[in-house]
Amino acid sequence: MKLFRLDELDAERAANDGAYLRFLREPRMSAGLYALSPGDTDPQTAHDQDEIYQVISGRAELTVGGETATVGRGTVVYVPAGTPHRFHHITEELRVLVVFSPPED
Numbered sequence: 001m002k003l004f005r006l007d008e009l010d011a012e013r014a015a016n017d018g019a020y021l022r023f024l025r026e027p028r029m030s031a032g033l034y035a036l037s038p039g040d041t042d043p044q045t046a047h048d049q050d051e052i053y054q055v056i057s058g059r060a061e062l063t064v065g066g067e068t069a070t071v072g073r074g075t076v077v078y079v080p081a082g083t084p085h086r087f088h089h090i091t092e093e094l095r096v097l098v099v100f101s102p103p104e105d
Helices: 006-015
Strands: 020-025 030-036 050-064 067-072 076-079 085-101
Touching (some): 006 020, 006 085, 030 050
Antiparallel strands (some): 050 076, 050 085
């Protein structure tokens, strides 16, 4: 078993001055914590992997392909591999658990 505490992961991410912290990489999946503040620009491009986002806290708009939705705490979104996507109009500090399958490089 591997056990992670979100508050500790977020502190580690912030200490490394990054928006993203990968904390797990296994043969079939990887996981990370992504954070964006109001006014930040999400620089993401389409990934080679399928992806699941679970919003832990915050509020923003998320565009996946041609669809846009408001996301907030408790929202879970599946993003198919190769699909352009990004968070925008971030109104509250956003923290997102990200799962990639297969694992990100």
